[in-house]
Amino acid sequence: MLIGAVVMLIHVVDMLIGAVDMLHHVVDMLVGAVDMLIGVVDMLIHVVDMLIYVVDMVIGVVDMLIYVVDMLIGAVDMLIHVVDMLIGAVDMLIHVVDMLIGAVDMLIHVVDMLIHVVDMLIGAVDMLIGAVDMLIGVVDILTRVVDMLIRVVDMHFR
Incomplete structure (x- = not known):
């Protein structure tokens, strides 16, 4: 029985080592979660x-x-420039819409990262x-x- 007790103690030590290893992995996962939260921020x-x-x-648009309105009031001669500036304004609006789409895409990525966290x-x-449990x-x-x-002690003293 003493040998059985020693074997059981060895198993206990092995399980304690496993529990410590599992806690180490938990700490690693928590550090990763904090890193991901920093990335989300x-x-x-x-x-x-x-x-x-x-x-x-x-x-700016x-x-x-x-x-453009001031130029139209000021002179008919500047209509060509007004058209050029309207084209530029439309181009900037397209860029604004593109950037808004990019911002929404980044927000989606942020939500995805939060889900992963x-x-x-x-x-x-x-x-x-x-x-x-272990x-x-x-x-x-x-x-x-x-x-x-x-x-064992009881049997020894009988």
Whole structure:
């Protein structure tokens, strides 16, 4: 029985090493989740920058359209330039729409990254539950080992 108890203690140590390894993986996953959250914040900052740039471009388009109206009032001779500027304003509006589409695309990527972060956090919680389950098993085995040792001591003194 003493040999059995020693073997059980070896299994307990092995399970404790496995639990520590699993906790190490949980910490790695949590670090990865924090890194992904930092990336998400960085992407959100870029999205805000793009939206600010889009607003600036819209203000620029409005300014150009006001300038076009002034030129039409000022002289018929400038109609060719007005047409050129309207084409430029339409081109800028196309760029504004393109940038808005890009901002929406980046927001979709941010949401996707947040989903991945939540998935990683769920995985980390699952691994923590597994580690707790393993520790409960270790306590159960240690209880059995102590019981066996008590029986060995009891048999020895009989």
